[in-house]
Amino acid sequence: MLQVNYIRENRDQVIERLMVRNFKALELVDEVIALDERRRQLQTESDSLAAEANAAARQIGELMRQGRRDEAEAIKARSGGYKEQQKKLADEQAAVEADLYEKLVLLPNLPHHSVPKGVGAEDNEVVLEYGHRPELPEDALPHWELAAKYDIIDFELGTKVSGAGFPVYKGKGARLQRAMINFFLDRAAEAGYQEVQPPILINEASGFGTGQLPDKEGQMYYVGIDNLYLIPTAEVPVTNLYRDTIVRESDFPIKMTAYTPCFRREAGSYGAHVRGLNRLHQFDKVEVVQIVHPDSSYKVLEEMSTYVQSLLQALNLPYRVLRLCGGDMGFTSALTYDMEVWSAAQKRWLEVSSVSNFETYQSNRLKVRFKGENGKTQLAHTLNGSALALPRILASLLEDNQTAEGIRIPEVLVPYAGFEWID
Numbered sequence: 001m002l003q004v005n006y007i008r009e010n011r012d013q014v015i016e017r018l019m020v021r022n023f024k025a026l027e028l029v030d031e032v033i034a035l036d037e038r039r040r041q042l043q044t045e046s047d048s049l050a051a052e053a054n055a056a057a058r059q060i061g062e063l064m065r066q067g068r069r070d071e072a073e074a075i076k077a078r079s080g081g082y083k084e085q086q087k088k089l090a091d092e093q094a095a096v097e098a099d100l101y102e103k104l105v106l107l108p109n110l111p112h113h114s115v116p117k118g119v120g121a122e123d124n125e126v127v128l129e130y131g132h133r134p135e136l137p138e139d140a141l142p143h144w145e146l147a148a149k150y151d152i153i154d155f156e157l158g159t160k161v162s163g164a165g166f167p168v169y170k171g172k173g174a175r176l177q178r179a180m181i182n183f184f185l186d187r188a189a190e191a192g193y194q195e196v197q198p199p200i201l202i203n204e205a206s207g208f209g210t211g212q213l214p215d216k217e218g219q220m221y222y223v224g225i226d227n228l229y230l231i232p233t234a235e236v237p238v239t240n241l242y243r244d245t246i247v248r249e250s251d252f253p254i255k256m257t258a259y260t261p262c263f264r265r266e267a268g269s270y271g272a273h274v275r276g277l278n279r280l281h282q283f284d285k286v287e288v289v290q291i292v293h294p295d296s297s298y299k300v301l302e303e304m305s306t307y308v309q310s311l312l313q314a315l316n317l318p319y320r321v322l323r324l325c326g327g328d329m330g331f332t333s334a335l336t337y338d339m340e341v342w343s344a345a346q347k348r349w350l351e352v353s354s355v356s357n358f359e360t361y362q363s364n365r366l367k368v369r370f371k372g373e374n375g376k377t378q379l380a381h382t383l384n385g386s387a388l389a390l391p392r393i394l395a396s397l398l399e400d401n402q403t404a405e406g407i408r409i410p411e412v413l414v415p416y417a418g419f420e421w422i423d
Contacts, residue, residue, distance in 0.1 A: 001104050001364055003379075004036050017110040020117050020326035028103050035100040042093040046086065053082040105214060109361040111326050112298075112335040118325025125325065127337070130309065131318030134344045134400050142345040143395040144276030146402060147173065150422050155276070165266065165281030172422050176397075176409070177284060179416035180390055181259050184286035184311065188387060191307055193257035193288055198237035200260050201228040206240040209366040211332030211358075221263045230263035234287035235384040242291055243366040246377065252370070253300060254291040257387070259284065277391035278350065285389040289382070291368060294360070297381035298335075301357040304385045305337045308353045311388055314412045317396055318342040320349065334359045341392065345399035350392040355385035398422075 007014050007029060015029055056075055063072035116125050147153035152173025158166040169177050185195060207213035207229055212220060221230040231237060238258050247254065262285050266274075288307070292300050305321065312319045322338040329336050333356040340349035360379040363369070368380045401408045406423030414420050 001361060002107050002110065003360065003364055004032065004100070004104065007107075008033050008036055014110060018108070020111045020115055021108060021329065022119060022327045023108060025106065028107055032100060032103050032107070035096055035103065039093060039096045039100060042089055042096060046089045046093065049082060049086055049089065053086070056082070105208075108331045109334050109358065111329060112357070114323070115329065115335055116323065116325045117327075119327040120325075121328050123325040124328055124338070125323040127321040127323050129318075129320040130313065131316070131342075133318050133342045136344045136399070136402070140345045140399070140402060142276065143343075143398040146398045146407065147276070150407065152176070152422060153277070163281070165279070167277070167280065172417070172419060175417050175419070176394065176413070176422075177390060179413045179418075180388075180393065181284060181286060182416050183413055184387055185257060185259055187311060187314075188257035188286065188288055191255075191288075193255040196238060196241070196256050196258050198234060198241070198258055198260065200231050200237070200263075201226075202231055202236055202240070203228060206236055206243070209243050210236045210239050210362050211330075211365070212236060215331045219265050221265060231260060232264050233262050233285065233384075233386075234258040234260040235289060238287060238289045239291070239362060239382055239384065240366065242368045245367075246369045246371065247291070247380065249293065249370050249372060252291070252293045252380075253296070256289045257286060258289075259286045261285075262389075277395040280391055283389060283391045286387050287384060288387045289384045291363075291380050291382050293370070294378070294381045297357050297359065297383060301335065301337075301355065301383055304355045304383060305339075308339055308355055308385055308387050312339065312341060312352075315393070315397065315410045317393070317400065319352075330354075330356065332356075332358050332361050334361065341396040343392075343396050343399055345402075346395075350396060352392045352396075353386035353388050356383060358382045358384075 002014070011029060011033060015026055018026060018029070060072045060075050063075070116123065118124065141149065144155065147155070150172070152170055154168045154170055158168045161168070189195060201223065204213060204227065207220070212232060216232070220232055223229070238256050241256070242254070261282055263282055266279055266281060288304065290300055290304065309319070309321065319339055319341045322340065324336040324338055336354055336356040338351050339353040339355070340351050343350050359381050362382045363379040368382065369377050370380055372378050397410065398407055401410070406421045409417055409420050409422065
């Protein structure tokens with residue numbers, strides 16, 4: 001979440017940046033400032049009262065040692081209300097701090113100055129486009145028909161077992177999934193990311209720390225009896241590994257990668273645009289996470305974007321990079337790049353990765369800190385990226401590489417998959 005001191009000292013800039021997001025509840029900014037002012041005022045009153053009480057106690061003690069009992073008792077009688085006044089101040093301060101906290105968590109992150117204004121996806125900025133879109137014959141099939149033709153993904157069987165959005169991968173389809181996971185993990189290791197295998201169930205503190213709660217609870221699967229959530233992305237448990245931690249500055253950059261299944265309810269997702277692998281409730285993804293020094297986070301963001309692009313290039317998939325506008329950015333992000341691949345049979349772009357810099361928004365919730373050269377404790381910056389989400393990658397691979405003889409597997413995946421063709 002945002003830091004109160006920054007909001008108080010930069011009110012106009014905070015409002016200006018929130019307007020880039022099309023954030024409507026701008027009155028929260030002044031409410032936060034007013035509550036913070038009252039909190040600090042109460043703290044001053046409480047400190048002053050405590051000082052008076054301590055002074056009175058010392059005076060009473062001194063008079064008692066001098067045998068001046070009557071004078072001591074008189075002061076004691078006059079100061080008898082200190083405890084009650086202190087309790088009253090403490091109760092009000094606790095209520096103000098709770099109110100301040102509740103309002104703070106409703107404020108999204110401030111967009112970076114390079115984030116364009118806009119309302120939705122149509123206002124995102126195309127940064128670059130790479131590769132040539134394949135021209136398929138008129139009878140080319142979309143991936144869901146290819147999956148049925150070659151019996152590699154069974155959507156109906158998944159519906160029987162769990163419901164819509166839970167496909168069953170079979171034969172070469174299952175092997176290709178495993179091949180992509182191992183390929184992405186190996187590439188991440190070569191790029192200096194340490195592989196971890198985190199839990200896929202998280203508690204509320206973890207969901208709050210990375211910003212899924214209270215913003216996205218409606219999109220998460222909830223295990224009520226245990227008060228746990230199925231993860232929507234490995235970003236959540238991996239980043240939380242450093243919750244409530246003070247790291248050494250020399251540890252930067254902290255680079256981690258993880259493969260996990262991911263779970264999203266995607267309520268209200270219907271229609272042709274979500275058919276097949278386009279949108280699922282359960283899917284596989286390899287994630288990369290970095291915790292870095294604030295001075296280097298935007299350089300790291302560009303490096304992470306380049307890294308994700310290198311995976312798409314290795315798979316020979318045409319793609320484009322978007323800088324998301326304020327209205328299309330996630331709640332916790334300061335700047336996000338989306339990578340989209342071209343689906344030749346569907347003739348549209350499919351998002352396969354988001355790479356984001358959260359600056360101190362997550363680390364302030366997580367209390368991920370480091371000690372700088374001056375010995376002062378500071379908040380780190382956190383970043384994450386999909387590298388990559390499998391379903392739409394697979395959809396594009398199937399569609400873009402279909403031929404009359406079958407589907408050719410990208411060369412880099414052949415050693416992992418153990419076959420060159422799906423036929």
